[in-house]
Amino acid sequence: MTTLGRADGGRWVAGTMSLPAVDPLAGAEVLGEPSVYWERPLAGEAMAGWGEAASVEAATGARAQAVLRELSAPDSVRWLGEAPSALPGPWFGGMRFSTAGGDSGWGAFGFGRWTLPEVVVWREGPGLMAAAFAPEGPGAEDVVRSVLARVGGVFPTGFRHARNGAQALRLASSRPDFEGRVERAVETINTGGLQKVVLARAVEVEGEHSFDRVEVLARLREQNPRCATFLFRAPDGAAFVGATPETLCRVEGRHLETEALAGSSAPALAGALGGSDKDCREHEAVVRYILRALKPLTERLEADAEPALLTLKNVAHLRTGIRAELREGVGVAELVAALHPTPAVGGTPRERALEFLVEHEALDRGWYAGPVGWVGPGRAHQMVALRSARIKGSQARLFVGAGIVAGSSAEAEWRETEMKSQAMLRALGGGHV
Numbered sequence: 001m002t003t004l005g006r007a008d009g010g011r012w013v014a015g016t017m018s019l020p021a022v023d024p025l026a027g028a029e030v031l032g033e034p035s036v037y038w039e040r041p042l043a044g045e046a047m048a049g050w051g052e053a054a055s056v057e058a059a060t061g062a063r064a065q066a067v068l069r070e071l072s073a074p075d076s077v078r079w080l081g082e083a084p085s086a087l088p089g090p091w092f093g094g095m096r097f098s099t100a101g102g103d104s105g106w107g108a109f110g111f112g113r114w115t116l117p118e119v120v121v122w123r124e125g126p127g128l129m130a131a132a133f134a135p136e137g138p139g140a141e142d143v144v145r146s147v148l149a150r151v152g153g154v155f156p157t158g159f160r161h162a163r164n165g166a167q168a169l170r171l172a173s174s175r176p177d178f179e180g181r182v183e184r185a186v187e188t189i190n191t192g193g194l195q196k197v198v199l200a201r202a203v204e205v206e207g208e209h210s211f212d213r214v215e216v217l218a219r220l221r222e223q224n225p226r227c228a229t230f231l232f233r234a235p236d237g238a239a240f241v242g243a244t245p246e247t248l249c250r251v252e253g254r255h256l257e258t259e260a261l262a263g264s265s266a267p268a269l270a271g272a273l274g275g276s277d278k279d280c281r282e283h284e285a286v287v288r289y290i291l292r293a294l295k296p297l298t299e300r301l302e303a304d305a306e307p308a309l310l311t312l313k314n315v316a317h318l319r320t321g322i323r324a325e326l327r328e329g330v331g332v333a334e335l336v337a338a339l340h341p342t343p344a345v346g347g348t349p350r351e352r353a354l355e356f357l358v359e360h361e362a363l364d365r366g367w368y369a370g371p372v373g374w375v376g377p378g379r380a381h382q383m384v385a386l387r388s389a390r391i392k393g394s395q396a397r398l399f400v401g402a403g404i405v406a407g408s409s410a411e412a413e414w415r416e417t418e419m420k421s422q423a424m425l426r427a428l429g430g431g432h433v
Contacts, residue, residue, distance in 0.1 A: 012053060012116065012133050013140040014090070015080035017148045019128040020157045024048040024121045028214045030154045036092040036117055037231040038374060039221050047088045047374075049117030053133035058112035061337075064095050068333040071114060071375040072251075077133070080141060086124045087131065087376065091116055094232060094240070094372030094385060097341060098354060101364030105390060105397065108236035109367055114375065115232075119151055130155070169430040172204040178417070179410035181360055182402075188356060189406050196285055197347035197356050199413070200363055200401035203421055207394040211428060213239055216391070219427040223313055228383045230372055240367050242388025243423055245312060246344065248371050249335040250381045256298070256324040256335065260286040261310065262344045262403060263318035264416055270309050270316035282403045283307055283318040286344045290322055293338045298324040314422040332380035336371050345369040345384055345401065366390065368399035387423045398424045 024046045028034060031050045039046040056071075058064035070076070071091045077083070093114030096106070120131045132147035134140045178201045185197050213231060221229040224243040233239045246261045263279030265272070273279055287303060294301055307318040326335075346369075347353025367390075373382040389398040400417040402408075 011136055012077050013080065013136050013144055014077050014131050014133045015141075015144040015148055016084055016129055016131045017152055019121065019130050019152065019155050021127045022156065022158055024123060024128065025214065025217065026156045026158060027121055029156045031119070031151075033214055033233070034231065035233045036115060037217055037229070038088055038092065039229045040227075041221055041225040041229075044123060045088060047120055047122035049089075049092060049115075049120045051118030052115050053118045053135065054116040056114055057110045058095065060111060061099070064112040065333045065337050067112065067114065068336060068375055068380075069331065072331050072333070072378060072380060074377040076377065078136065080144060084124070084129060084131065087120065087122055087129070088381065089374040089376050090120055090131065090133065091375045092232065092373070094367050095370050096367055097345070097365040097370040098357075100358045101366065103364035103366060105238065105392075106364060106366035108234035108238060109232075109240065113232075113234070119147060121151075121155075167208045167429045169425065169428060170206040171425075173201060175414055177362070179414055181362070182404055182408060182410040182413045184360055185356065185404040186406070186408055186410075189404065194352055194356060195348045196282060196343055196403055196405045197353045198343070198345050198369075198401050198403045199357075199361060200365060200368065200399055201417060202363055203398040203400070205389070205396040205398055205425070205428060207396070207429065210394045211391050211396060213241060213391060215429070216241055216427045219429075220423070223426060224387075224423055226310065226312055227387070228373075230383070230385075232367075232372065236392075238390055238392040240372075240385070240388060240390050242385055243427070244383045244386040244388065245310060245317065246384040246386055248339055248342075248382040248384050249332065251326070251332050251335065251379060253378055254326040254328075254330075256294075256326055258290060258294075258322045258324075258339070260290055260307075260320040260322065260342075260344065261317050262286040263307075264402070264420075265316050266419060267311050267314070267316050270311050273309060273316060273318055274307065278405055278407045279318060282405050283320070285348050286342055287320050287322075289343050289348060289350075290339065294322070294324055297327055297330045297334060297338060299327055300325040312423075315419050331378075332375055332382065336382060340371050341369065342384075344403070345386075347403075365399065369401065387420060389424050389428070396428055398428075
């Protein structure tokens with residue numbers, strides 16, 4: 001693990017080169033599975049990273065804030081030539097939903113972990129760029145140039161990754177346990193102990209053979225173009241993979257974009273979502289929370305007057321866009337601390353909802369519903385890690401959740417989580433889904 005620090009001229013050295021204008025994931029043909037991957041298809045943003053020039057971990061929330069602050073500082077990289085303006089990152093990673101848990105499968109991910117890949121390939125306009133990173137020191141520039149020459153010499157001109165096709169999946173998840181937790185949550189809400197709590201559950205998935213995670217990524221982005229598709233690989237070989245629709249914060253200098261995403265229905269019923277009292281109350285609670293949390297951090301703050309519909313392949317949501325101009329000195333670290341977890345993934349009042357989850361959810365969420373994404377000098381994009389799974393070999397643990405408010409039905413919430421699970425199950429190759 002790298003300890004962050006500053007050295008004269010920068011802690012890391014980096015250089016860039018142009019590549020054939022192909023899919024960044026094409027690098028998997030010759031470089032193997034990427035260690036990190038990030039794509040927002042509709043935004044034209046895509047990157048893949050291989051290896052680790054550096055990594056940094058945080059064992060607590062306070063340390064995670066300090067790390068995010070350091071990673072967004074302007075002097076961390078010395079570029080050989082002009083610094084690229086559109087490069088996502090160059091640091092990629094995420095952090096846990098909370099300190100509660102005990103699932104050993106999350107151990108290698110740590111509370112928070114961010115990596116600086118040795119090689120990053122990203123889409124820039126109609127073309128493709130590559131960057132290589134090395135620790136500052138004697139010979140670092142030669143290392144960077146050598147790595148770039150090697151990547152440029154082997155990078156393919158097309159993406160021909162073989163598809164394994166569908167495989168039968170064995171699924172395990174307890175419906176009675178989940179519905180019992182929903183009923184306890186509704187009872188607590190009805191007695192005034194909570195306004196809303198978001199309950200998650202895990203689906204244990206076993207394939208006939210090891211999951212091809214490059215194939216999983218390719219399916220996710222094709223089937224979920226309105227989402228951010230991601231992969232973060234841990235040192236033990238496990239990977240956290242998903243396609244999430246929800247931005248926690250996107251920062252460009254002092255400009256902030258975020259959103260409230262809450263209230264769900266099947267796509268066929270999306271037209272009635274805006275008239276659903278239960279879903280509108282759930283959505284409005286998230287909007288109020290975000291605006292209240294951002295007010296002391298911003299000089300200007302505005303939100304859409306009415307929620308719009310965000311319709312995905314398997315589910316539709318109510319969405320309110322929120323924009324702000326940040327106060328001087330406010331960055332991604334302060335925003336993550338203020339916003340996470342929103343009522344869209346935790347509940348409200350926040351502390352009471354989190355206490356309820358510790359007592360009743362019976363699930364270590366790990367990085368599920370936590371902030372994941374990229375951080376760079378004065379820029380960052382953090383998503384809420386929804387519609388995701390932890391994958392290792394032929395085993396996957398898939399996570400889905402639902403917001404519980406007054407009037408929620410245990411049966412309906414189970415159906416909602418079943419609906420939300422379809423995106424990952426299809427990507428894992430579940431031909432029967």
